[in-house]
Amino acid sequence: MRRWSAALAVAAVALAAGCSSGGSGDGGGGTAAKPVTLRFLSLAWQKESVAANKQLVEEWNKANPSIQVQYVQGSWDNVNDQLVTSFEAGDPPDVIHDDSPALAGFASRGYLLDLSGRLPAALKNDIPPAAWDTVTFGDGKGGQGVYGVPFLQESQVLLANRKLLDKAGVRVPTPDSPWTWDEFASAAKKLTKDGAYGVAWPMKSPVNKVLNLALNFGGTFFTTTGGKTTVKVGPQEREVLQRIHDQLYTDRSADPSALGMGTADPLPGFFAGKYALVPAGVYLRQQVAEQAPEGFDWVTLPPLKGVTAQQGATSQTLSVPADGRHPDEAVKFIAFFLNGPNQAKLAKGDWLLPTSTSAATDPGLTTGENGWDVATASAKDLVVAPYLKVNGFDEWKSKVATPALQEYFADKISLDEAARRLVDEGNKVLERYSQ
Secondary structure, eight states, X not given: OOOOOOSSOOOHHHHHOOOOOXXXXXXXXXXXXXXXXXXXXXXXXXXXXXXXXHHHHHHHHHHOTTEEEEEEEOOTTTHHHHHHHHHHHTOOOSEEEEEHHHHHHHHHTTOBOOOTTTSOHHHHHHSOHXXXXXXXXXXXXXXXXXXXXXXXXXXXXXXXXXXXXXXXTOOOOBTTBOOBHHHHHHHHHHTOBTTBEEEOOOOSSOHHHHHHHHGGGTOOSEEEETTEEXXXXXXXXXXXXXXXXXXXXXXXXXXXXXXXOOTTTTHHHHHTTSEEEEEEETTHHHHHHHHSOTTOOEEEXXXXXXXXXXXXXXXXXXXXXXXXXXXXXXXXXXXXXXXXXXXXXXXXXXXXXXXXXXGGGOHHHHOSGGGHHHHHHGGGGEEEOGGGGOTTHHHIIIIIIHHHHHHHHTTSSOHHHHHHHHHHHHHHHHHHHTO
């Protein structure tokens, strides 16, 4: 869903340690029941986010002496390998922080508890159906279940140098009147002058970005018929691919040297005026706010609009293991941790978007400072990323889509050739997962 380069290592020993028991005393001498202890594996890694997580755990523990939560620091870098080990050993954490792409596989293998019917109405109703779609998967037995509570999401916005926009006479779009892709192309051309490029497209990892943006034109890249999923690259899917390529090689308003960059790598050039616009996830606003030189005037622009403004989204999630020792207590903690006010705190800490509709009204998430108002408004157009439901997507992404798109954007192969590889080679990959 976003960059998961963690700064903190997984506490593997804590994951494996069988310390989550609790329960009652020996019952022989009137001994008071011991408090239940829940291990909460958190993948928060930014300073503000870790602080928000720990603060909420502390608040819970003070208010609930009979259900104590132990905070366990994990890492996005290797969490899923660690979780598989703990699941197989029969001793997973009681509350698991992960993201929705990981849940499908865990659910199909019976590792996660189906939360359908277990969540309080207040929590369920505060999160819109589109977000719940990101955590609803098959159970491996022909049924569907809810295998996590979605709480943070990401949209793709544009970070812009306001001074360059004003100098070029370019209209600053608003959530109510966003740029179309045509307006974006026109603005990028106007901003390309005096040795500066209108836009930098960092495409070191292009797949999720392209697939999420493709929904602007109704492009899904996958279709399922009779239970079998295949790849499709038709006119709708080609729109975003062609438009980015045109900026690079027809309009020459995008810098080809930025293609090999990671998401944050264009920032020094952005601060220096080399790029007027940088498409990025909303979380990158934090690095701009913290790293921009004094006096640098920047603005967050809303997501682009094609046929629609829809974008694909995944979610950060909290889940409960299927064989957890204290599922009821874990659900109670999750309901507290992800209520509206607490989601607002978590979103601010991670510079992401809460799924909670009540959290989205928090003054801190609707202020114009650091583009929070624009970022929060973009959540309304997030829908479940189509690839989230595709068995075999990770292999297709790494072995087929990433190299094909990188070569296409580097102008080494045509769009027709890229489409052929995505489909032909991709279907061979997906075929293995449908057997």
